Amino acid sequence: MDKKEIWQNLIILPAILGVILSVFLCVYLNANVQRVLPVPKDTAFAYHDSSIIDEGENAEGLKPNTSIGSIEFGGTKLNLCYEADYSNLVGAVSFDEESTDFSKIGAAYLKTTSANASLIKKANMLNINSIYGSFKYQLLDELEFENEYQATIYAPKASKSLVIYYQNSNGAGLATTYKALIYKEVK
Amino acid sequence: MEMKQTRKLISFVIATVIAISSVCMLSSLTLELSLANKSFFSKHLVTNSVAEECEKQLDLKFEALEAESGIPLSVFQMATKTYSTADNLSQASQNIFSEETAELYSNERVDYFYNLCTEYLDGNNISYNKDDVRRTADKAARIYSETVGIHNTDSVSQYLTLFARDCTKATSIAIVSLIICGALLAIIYKKKNYAISYFASGVAGGGIATIIGALLALIFQVGTDVSVSPLVYQSSMVSMIRIYFAYLMLAGLILCAIGSLVNFLIAKYVKREEDRQATRFNKIIAKL
DSSP, X not given: OOHHHHHIIIIIHHHHHHHHHHHHHHHHHHHTGGGGOSSOXXXXXSOOOOOOBOOOSSSTTOOTTEEEEEEEETTEEEXXXXXXXXXXXXXXXXXXXXXXXXXXXXXXXXXXXXXXXXXXTTSSEEEEEETTEEEEEEEEEEEEESSXXXXXXXXXXXXXXXXXXXXXXXXXXXXXXXXXXXXXXXX | OHXXXXXXXXXXXXXXXXXXXXXXXXXXXXXXXXXXXXXXXXXXXXXXXXXXXXXXXXXXXXXXXXXXXXXXXXXXXXXXXXXXXXXXXXXXXXXXXXXXXXXXXXXXXXXXXXXXXXXXXXXXXXXXXXXXXXXXXXXXXXXXXXXXXXXOHHHHHHHHHHHHHHHHHHHHHHXXXXXXXXXXXXXXXXXXXXXXXXXXXXXXXXXXXXHHHHHHHHHTTTTTTOOEESHHHHHHHHHHHHHHHHHHHHHHHHHHHHHHHHHHHHHHHHHHHHHXXXXXXXXXXHHO
């Protein structure tokens, strides 16, 4: 073994192999990082709520918890949030994903808490300023339903209406029934 | 001459295969000892920031439950004061790979929330319907489970077992490949120091590749976009991946050191042999 060969095996060969293979290793890791992870893709370890994100500019491709406007009644203002997570219902009303938007014929459905609902129903009128436009509503009725589903399929008689529903609470605790405030649009 | 060149070329190819096998062996072995190791996984999944985030989430959700049920937030918050969230999380993480549930939902927890609620309502002379309060307690227990408990653990446990098995398989294949390459070198060279030197070069090359590869992965923040939710667990996974890269660098360093040391010893041995032969030759010349 001559000197040249010794240096070649001690430094040059490992260095060349090392540099070339390191690039391959890094590229492989970058492209297949999920392969070095011992968990399936999209694993949810827990279910945490998201914060309300900035106001959506248009109705296309809205994500849950996007603020789409506000609801005003008797000097109070609440956030109008598209598909709000549970904890966001404290300062907001949630606009149902499958609901008709306020500008169209039919009913728009909003979910809230009994605390918010007791404030809302004190005012006979409410205003909605949203990405769909500004609308004014008048309270018509308050109805009770056996469950949440019944409240979300109730169709008011008015052509353009609003249903604000919430789980009923008789003072302390959660009842099985749901209540809904029924509004009609006024000019 | 041509024979010598061909042998050298074959040796380069074998050294390259040895380097690749070394990288594979190190990557899968380090994976087995870190990410694919159940105790490592349980220990690093739950961190202080996970506990803090869970408490923050619990407060927000219990605030919504207060707005729905009329029972004050402080009643539900007693749960985090009585039982440490960090301890419950740690318990849940230990349960991921056991028969016990890691979800933290149980009838005992519903009873616990029910007793908290009724204690408050009785103490303040507030009339209530027992079923309504139990429904609220059930919802509080579910909120606790969704927020602090660890979910989908069955699929994680199964996946981890298969993953660890794949790592063992990859390590075994890499070791077999190294043995075959070593045997081939031994067949090619009569002088064993040549064979050992090429083998050590391949191993050192694999070590260098692992060190630089893992370093580049750390620099370019590979793995920061893993799809795991919620965000706080994603951070845990990212830090686990970073620990894995750090371990990989360390393992690469050890392998590189071993390969270089072997080559250095061979170089020293060859020089000593040359010196000895030169001395003997000088003595013969002197005698003549």
